[in-house]
Amino acid sequence: MFYVDHFQSPIGTIYLVAENGTLSNVFLTEDSFQDWETKVENTQAETPLTVEVKKQLDAYFNQKRKSFDLPITYKGTAFQMNVWKALRTIPFGETWSYLDVAKAIGNEKAVRAIGQANRRNPLPIIVPCHRVIGKNQRLVGYAGNHVDKKAYLLELEGAAYKL
Known part of the structure; x- marks a missing residue:
């Protein structure tokens, strides 16, 4: 199950995707998010993790955070x-x-x-x-x-x- 949320930032809307208790995707453009979204089913909204991601992103954009402490998963070669x-x-x-x-x-x-x-x-x-x-x-x-x-x-x- 994918949980999708978004964050309004100074560089535009940032789309967040959590799955299995980890942050798995961040999309900086609506186009890239929509391309991903058409390939998956069962997206839902805010979770405690996405709330934490937004909190840390807010601190980063307000120059109060220099790194992120989040459970992440990425898939690639x-x-x-x-x-x-x-x-x-x-x-x-x-x-x-x-x-x-x-x-x-x-x-x-x-x-x-x-x-x-x-x-x-x-x-x-x-x-x-x-x-x-x-x-x-x-x-x-x-x-x-x-x-x-x-x-x-x-x-x-x-x-x-x-x-």
Whole structure:
């Protein structure tokens, strides 16, 4: 059973999905949420977990929280899960290049694959893929074509980047 809730944030509506007592998906756009929603049945509303997620997101957007303490589950390939685990080690307010992430997982040749794993991150913000930027410190894709959301999150955290 999937439980769906939403959170109104400065970057727009964030859709939250909980299943089996864990947060399994965060969608930053209505389009991506609707694509997911058409593939599942039995969605319901708010749970104690989604209430906690919203509380932590609110604290994050109000600069009172730098990381998240939530039960999460993500599904992906072994490579993707390794990348997502590395993303969780990027400190608040810092950025890494795709090469930095590749080095962190011990596969320097996987830079392009890192980008694809970032793109498929089911828990953006919670698993901070927004902290990954180009090696020249420039912003590159986020949640499809929503680089403005990435810029907002990095500015919120005080991270340096170039347009």
